[in-house]
Amino acid sequence: QLHLVESGGGSVQPGGSLRLSCAVSGITRDNYAVGWFRQAPGKAREGLSCVSSSDGVSRYTDSVKGRFIMSRDIDKNTVYLQMNSLNPEDTAVYYCVGIIARRSGYVCRVNGVYDSWGQGTQVTVSS
Secondary structure: OEEEEOOEEEOOOOOOOOOEEEEOOOOOOOEEEEEEEEEEEOOOOOEEEEEEEEOOOOEOOOOOOOOOOEEOOOOOOOOEEEOOOOOOHHOOOEEEEEEOOOOOOOOOOOOOOOOOOOEEEEEEEOO
């Protein structure tokens, strides 16, 4: 399993930006995927984005497409989630997630199954 540690959460006013970081360790094969989920109070967990080592393409759920950007620094084994134009509905605990795939060429799904989860970081958007 991957070990994931998030950082960068905090409070921001509507319209503001935050960048989350996720340090990834435990990569044993070059066939894995990392993503971001969030969970708002009283709501189900929501998959936001993911990227697979197989193609490096970041994928997004519709609610954040155009506002959030997921990127990765392969040398640092770190992924980022740049969040722009934040609104109060983005208030949630954000989780970095990951999985080591069994087959080569694995392509992640934003709302797929991930067996590694970080501890979560709180993001609060309010005026």
